[in-house]
Amino acid sequence: KPKGELYSITGEIKLVQAAIDDMNERGLKNHEGIFLIFKSVLWAMATDFYGDIYYTEGLRGQEGILFPKFDEQKDIYPALIQNLKDAVQLLAEGTDPIDKTYDLFYGGDKTKWVKFANSVRLRLLMRASNKLPDIESEIATVAALPLMTDLSDNASIEYQTGTTTYSWPRGSLRMGWTDNFLLHRP
Numbered sequence: 087k088p089k090g091e092l093y094s095i096t097g098e099i100k101l102v103q104a105a106i107d108d109m110n111e112r113g114l115k116n117h118e119g120i121f122l123i124f125k126s127v128l129w130a131m132a133t134d135f136y137g138d139i140y141y142t143e144g145l146r147g148q149e150g151i152l153f154p155k156f157d158e159q160k161d162i163y164p165a166l167i168q169n170l171k172d173a174v175q176l177l178a179e180g181t182d183p184i185d186k187t188y189d190l191f192y193g194g195d196k197t198k199w200v201k202f203a204n205s206v207r208l209r210l211l212m213r214a215s216n217k218l219p220d221i222e223s224e225i226a227t228v229a230a231l232p233l234m235t236d237l238s239d240n241a242s243i244e245y246q247t248g249t250t251t252y253s254w255p256r257g258s259l260r261m262g263w264t265d266n267f268l269l270h271r272p
Contacts, residue, residue, distance in 0.1 A: 092139065095132045099125055100145050116180030116196060120189075122173040123203045126166045130210060133162045141165065163214040170207040174200050191241045197232065202241050205234040 102125045109118035133139050141162045143154030177196050184194040192198035208228045215221045234240065 092132060092136055095128055095135075096145055099128045099132075102128065103145065114180070114182040115176040116182045116184050119173040119176030119180060119203075120184070120199055122169055122176065123199065123206070126169040126173065126203075127206055129162065130166050130206070133159050133166075134213075160214065160217045163210055164218065167207055167210050167214075170203045170210070173203050177203075190243050198239055201232045201234045201239050204228060204231045205239075208233065 102121050106118055106121045106125060109115075109121060129139075129141060133141070137159050138156045139159075139162065140154035141157040143151045146154065177200055180196070184196065186194040189195075191202075208225065211218070211221060211225050211228060215225065218224075
């Protein structure tokens with residue numbers, strides 16, 4: 087994303103954090119774990135793009151923090167890695183069903199969410215490997231966990247064909263001035 091898009095990324099994180107808070111309040115551990123994975127991936131994307139970012143104090147304007155301090159990337163990675171560990175723990179403890187029709191990535195398959203979380207955790211460990219102590223043993227530990235190994239493990243949504251509503255993004259369909267220019271598609 088180009089410069090200035092940090093606000094757009096953190097806007098999405100704000101929505102995900104609201105979902106985490108709601109799931110925690112309801113005691114829905116599976117869902118809380120899934121949203122925690124999303125939050126970690128989004129913050130990782132933000133720090134990968136921009137380096138030092140307002141991770142700890144960001145998105146806390148309603149608490150009166152209007153000028154958040156920026157955290158160093160080397161301090162953000164361990165927090166994200168811990169979030170992913172916590173997400174896997176929540177998924178392990180969760181008994182709430184994941185609706186297959188709402189889970190567009192994995193159709194309610196918790197094992198795939200765990201693989202995704204472990205794989206993102208391994209990626210973050212590898213990226214921070216020259217900045218974190220005793221990283222070799224942690225990388226080895228995570229590498230022995232269930233990881234994404236097949237295309238079916240990929241966290242993606244396939245584009246459907248057949249109608250303009252499901253056309254590929256930024257395609258020529260439904261993009262004219264008289265069409266629904268802001269239509270979002272999967």
